[in-house]
Amino acid sequence: MRKSSRRKRRSDSETGAVQVLEEAFHLLRSIDLKLYWYFYLGTIPFVIGLLYFTADMSRSGLAREDAAFIASAMAILYCWMRVCQARFCEGLWNFLSPQDEEKVRKRIGFRNGAALLLLHSIQGPLLCIGLLLIVPLGWIIAARENLSVLAFRSDDSEGALRGLYSKSLRLSGYQWAQNHGILLVLVVIALFMWINVIGTALLVPGFAKSIFGIDSIFTLSPLAAVLNTTFFLGSLLLTYLVVAPLLKAAYTIRCFQARSSSTGEDLLSRLAESRELRRRDLKGVVLSVTMIAFLVLSPGEAFSDELTDQQSVKLGQAISDTLEQKKYQWQLPRREALEENRSPEQSWLASRLQEIAESTRELVNALSERLEEWIDNLINNQEESNSKDKSESMKFFREIGSTMSLALVLVVLGLIVWVFVAFYRKHRADSPVEAEDEGLGGVVDLESENIIASQLPEDEWMKLAKEQMAGGDWRLAVRALFLASLAKLGENEVLKIARFKSNRDYRGELERRMRANLDLISAFDGNVRQFERSWYGTHDLSEGEVVTFLGNHEIVVRESKKRSAEGIGAEASLLRAGQ
Amino acid sequence: MICASCLGAESVVISPEAKRGRFPFWAILQLAVALILCWLAFYYTSGFLSDLPDDFHDGTIWE
Numbered sequence: 081m082r083k084s085s086r087r088k089r090r091s092d093s094e095t096g097a098v099q100v101l102e103e104a105f106h107l108l109r110s111i112d113l114k115l116y117w118y119f120y121l122g123t124i125p126f127v128i129g130l131l132y133f134t135a136d137m138s139r140s141g142l143a144r145e146d147a148a149f150i151a152s153a154m155a156i157l158y159c160w161m162r163v164c165q166a167r168f169c170e171g172l173w174n175f176l177s178p179q180d181e182e183k184v185r186k187r188i189g190f191r192n193g194a195a196l197l198l199l200h201s202i203q204g205p206l207l208c209i210g211l212l213l214i215v216p217l218g219w220i221i222a223a224r225e226n227l228s229v230l231a232f233r234s235d236d237s238e239g240a241l242r243g244l245y246s247k248s249l250r251l252s253g254y255q256w257a258q259n260h261g262i263l264l265v266l267v268v269i270a271l272f273m274w275i276n277v278i279g280t281a282l283l284v285p286g287f288a289k290s291i292f293g294i295d296s297i298f299t300l301s302p303l304a305a306v307l308n309t310t311f312f313l314g315s316l317l318l319t320y321l322v323v324a325p326l327l328k329a330a331y332t333i334r335c336f337q338a339r340s341s342s343t344g345e346d347l348l349s350r351l352a353e354s355r356e357l358r359r360r361d362l363k364g365v366v367l368s369v370t371m372i373a374f375l376v377l378s379p380g381e382a383f384s385d386e387l388t389d390q391q392s393v394k395l396g397q398a399i400s401d402t403l404e405q406k407k408y409q410w411q412l413p414r415r416e417a418l419e420e421n422r423s424p425e426q427s428w429l430a431s432r433l434q435e436i437a438e439s440t441r442e443l444v445n446a447l448s449e450r451l452e453e454w455i456d457n458l459i460n461n462q463e464e465s466n467s468k469d470k471s472e473s474m475k476f477f478r479e480i481g482s483t484m485s486l487a488l489v490l491v492v493l494g495l496i497v498w499v500f501v502a503f504y505r506k507h508r509a510d511s512p513v514e515a516e517d518e519g520l521g522g523v524v525d526l527e528s529e530n531i532i533a534s535q536l537p538e539d540e541w542m543k544l545a546k547e548q549m550a551g552g553d554w555r556l557a558v559r560a561l562f563l564a565s566l567a568k569l570g571e572n573e574v575l576k577i578a579r580f581k582s583n584r585d586y587r588g589e590l591e592r593r594m595r596a597n598l599d600l601i602s603a604f605d606g607n608v609r610q611f612e613r614s615w616y617g618t619h620d621l622s623e624g625e626v627v628t629f630l631g632n633h634e635i636v637v638r639e640s641k642k643r644s645a646e647g648i649g650a651e652a653s654l655l656r657a658g659q
Numbered sequence: 660m661i662c663a664s665c666l667g668a669e670s671v672v673i674s675p676e677a678k679r680g681r682f683p684f685w686a687i688l689q690l691a692v693a694l695i696l697c698w699l700a701f702y703y704t705s706g707f708l709s710d711l712p713d714d715f716h717d718g719t720i721w722e
Contacts, residue, residue: 137705138708194690309716615662
């Protein structure tokens with residue numbers, strides 16, 4: 081019953097995945113068009129680059145030679161995309177919480193961007209492991225998306241990298257059911273979107289043929305057009321372009337909700353929302369018109385330039401130049417082209433990159449050969465020493481003997497160990513410090529936040545207080561005296577001493593139990609005030625105030641003794657009445 | 660609740676403004692590492708893609 085009510089309470093307080101996605105849709109419809117600029121300015125170049133990269137590396141005869149240069153271009157495009165997406169998420173957050181915009185604008189910097197890129201660059205292998213193990217995938221994706229959302233919102237107080245990493249990891253665990261729900265719904269949306277993209281790619285050429293008589297590869301051989309990796313990847317990337325803003329918006333809302341649960345930021349933003357709506361203008365429309373005009377005009381100019389170039393060279397030279405172009409390289413047989421060993425003119429940067437790539441490949445190959453050799457030796461030795469019946473078990477090692485498999489196993493094992501260590505550390509950090517509570521008579525540090533009045537008897541606290549008074553440290557003396565008062569009240573069973581109780585709790589408890597004893601209550605009250613002013617505040621105590629404190633402590637001791645004696649007397653009379 | 664002296668000790672941290680004035684050595688290092696990791700990832704992906712047989716890319720492998 082209790083468990084079900086707890087579950088119900090939790091489900092009441094949690095926002096559902098569909099609700100978050102609805103809010104995300106609404107957010108995307110409401111935001112300034114300028115924000116889409118940020119998103120697509122970063123994402124479209126990467127998507128086009130990735131499509132080109134994949135097609136080129138899959139088909140080009142000179143793929144190996146160009147790989148180093150194209151990989152560096154892709155790395156830059158990837159980083160650019162991540163920064164743009166983080167700016168998009170920042171814009172979404174500012175829309176949700178306009179009053180936060182001014183505060184954060186000053187903090188955006190190079191450090192945050194660098195931390196974001198570093199964390200994103202190590203997210204790739206983690207995502208692969210997530211795909212392999214399935215279970216942690218939801219958390220990994222959430223942490224990955226949180227990086228973009230929080231990148232330009234983390235202050236530098238705990239270091240940009242550490243702050244961003246810890247915050248995104250912490251928020252990835254916020255309402256895990258909601259997170260997985262969002263991902264599930266988005267997968268379904270993405271699947272339907274992908275089917276739509278493929279359907280459109282097949283139907284539009286079909287219409288073009290039936291209406292205008294235009295033939296294309298999609299009408300001549302639909303299967304050949306669709307069943308290849310370029311089309312497959314292209315359709316997936318188009319789907320990503322459509323679904324990604326929704327994904328970003330959903331995770332921005334999730335992070336915003338998580339933060340609002342402690343700051344109440346969502347309520348403040350609702351108040352600011354009406355003001356924000358009035359300020360919006362038609363800037364976005366102008367930008368979109370410019371974008372369309374640019375897209376419409378630019379191919380024509382490029383084409384005319386190309387024409388003038390082609391007209392200026394001779395026909396034979398033009399043909400050979402054309403055949404040298406990148407787009408015709410796929411027609412060359414890949415292996416033969418490599419064997420030709422021709423050295424095309426390369427820039428200084430490209431040739432340096434090529435050298436680095438070659439040396440890296442050689443190093444990795446050498447390492448993998450050594451590792452394979454070592455594994456083979458190991459297996460052979462084992463086989464020689466073991467009898468035939470063990471050969472079946474060694475077969476397993478032989479199967480996973482390839483370098484890649486072993487490396488993957490090592491990575492997974494390392495990750496599991498890392499997760500266990502992280503959990504263990506977190507558990508240790510979360511567990512309350514109880515050791516000092518047990519240390520009766522041990523050395524007590526009066527500056528420590530972890531001491532409790534029941535740790536020592538009243539006379540021990542008094543001894544410490546006198547030591548501090550002799551040393552002239554009134555602040556620590558007052559703390560020891562206050563703990564002595566509490567210890568005495570605890571010993572006489574006037575109060576129950578507990579770590580979770582505040583001074584206000586003790587005050588309330590004392591008033592309930594000792595309502596009639598005004599001397600005790602006023603003395604305790606006076607001491608609480610004095611203690612809090614000096615301990616939590618910056619009040620400098622004088623010797624006279626400490627003497628007053630001591631006087632109040634003596635009243636507390638005297639009055640609590642009376643109560644103890646009354647209690648013992650009452651118990652004795654009850655016992656006598658019972659007999 | 661934290662006592663005044665502990666709070667004072669915790670408050671003595673370098674402000675973001677002060678940090679901003681420094682040379683961003685760690686940030687540059689982070690950026691360089693990020694770029695190298697991305698480059699390695701794309702470089703080895705390119706190797707993987709070029710090692711795949713042509714009939715896989717053409718789709719004839721499934722026919």
